[in-house]
Amino acid sequence: MFNTRRFFAVFKARNIEFFRDRSSLGWNLLFPVLLLVGFSFIFSGNGRAEYKVGVLQLEQSATTHPNKAAKFLATKFVDFIDYQQLDIAQLKLSQHGIDLLIDFSKKSYWVNENSPKSYLVEKIFLSAEQDFTRHVTQGKGIRYIDWALPGILGMNMMFSCLFGVGYVIVRYRKNSVLKRLKATPLSALEFVTAQLVSRLFIVMFISSSVYIGCNVFLNFYMLGSYLDLFVVAALGAFCLISLGLLVACRSKSEELTGGLLNLTTWPMMMLSGVWFSLEGAPDGLKAFSELLPLTHLVAGAREIITEGATLSDISYHLIVLAIMSSLFLALGAYFFDWNSER
């Protein structure tokens, strides 16, 4: 039977261990801050000279209104991006993802009054076309750091969850701490649950502190609810911790576990949309990335932050994370070994 007293004792002990290990605590706090600050500086400048203009039904406009569209569409140093839905294109414009939006069929265009680039590209547009109706939109721009924020925090959570649980359990097993605990009435379920909840608490505490602290001077973009963001982050962390438990469920070798954890983390770091979008990637790669928990954590958090999505909007990601968590936990608990045999 699950004993909450024993569970809380191990939970508390693990938290004390983590917070007293100053070097580990310092690194867990410092690493994501360094990444965020570094990226905010690296991508703070205007690296591209061209303008981006959204066009509703671009191909159709080019063929049905060749005279109207041809002149402006021939402008050099302007990227024209096709949009099928007005609301999505307007959101992109408000987020400074594009600088101008044109609907040739209705002879309308939209500018973002908060964007200097939008002002300039409007002048270029008006030199080519005069009789279009002007619409105005407003909105704070999304910087690369705002786009990358869920990925950077998610990646840091991934490392903390996988290595923080995996290595600790293998070390406990190797130096016989697990064996000593097995000699008490503490059950494997109580021990594993305490490790899981403790790491969840630590990861959410660290990630929330980093987010709140960095938000003071980086002023992150946020369209959605902070509570929703916390929920998807917590579920993602839970899923990653479960994966860490699974990786460490039997091994006594720190070297092997390190290799397995690297094998687990590297694909997620590269293919979960941490640094770049996989929108244009081959279908096989996109399908593979769907199997990675970090993909769903980052995608869910990014939709909340940049599109104002609600939990029901990202229910797909939440369900996948919940299924993965259950699977990893079940397998981890089934294969878990205190390693009392030689």
Added chain:
Amino acid sequence: MTIITVKNLIKYYQSSKAKEVKAVDDVSFTIKAGHCFGLLGPNGAGKTTTIEILEGIIAASSGEVLYHGKPLNKNIASKIGIQFQHTALQDFLTVQETINLFSSFYQQTIEQEKLIELCDLGDFLDRNNRLLSGGQKQRLLLALALINDPDIVFLDEPTTGLDPQARRNFWQLIKNIKAQHKTIVLTTHYMDEAEHVCDDIAVMDKGKLIEQGSPQQLLQKHFNDVFIYLPRTQVPTVLISKNNWQVSDLNSSNEQVEIKSKNVEQTLSYLIAEQVPLDGLHVKSANLDDLFLKLTGHSLRD
């Protein structure tokens, strides 16, 4: 009263795909309540495997372990105390926090003040586990083994690696625990330790039990002689050859002539009559080291 009965215990380990190692080979013995029982033998004799089967940590390949006549079951963890041979503790917890952690695992625990006094932990309660000396760590591990006020305490080589003073202090702790009518099961490869603290011993070598009884019984059974030692330089070679005496510490500057004697007075009279100087003479009774050598043909530390 017998508290533990071990019958025909066998344990195999898979050392490679094709090869099995018999770590414990048909071992049987009994342990009396309130006694300190010592399982003796060199490294690799099978002591730790045997004791861990008794603790319920590992399963036997075959054989039976009975507690109060009943087979070993899962509930045993709350009734026994264990000090493993190699155990690390959570690095960043203090001694007091470690005691609190382990106390929370049990329904019934000993009073902490009593435990701290019994194991002499008072001076370093606030110290982190990683900063403890070898002796302090062993005392803490002993306290953790006693935390649930068990009837039986298992101590697996508790003084290995400790300095002589720390070892003697630990022996006193074991005697204090025994005075509380607890049964102690101890493994050691230190024969002096066994002689100091054990009421009964079982000697193991290469997985087999080769002798069992109280230290005194076993010594009386196997040795009628006492040993008289004299510096080699004082004893004429003719006399050594004539009496077939052994010379120990050959090739060293401290060669000793070993004289086995059933009657010390008679032997001393003989030496005086032969005008052998008695400077540097010392007399020694056989100990468990000698017993082990006699039983196995090799020393405990080979």
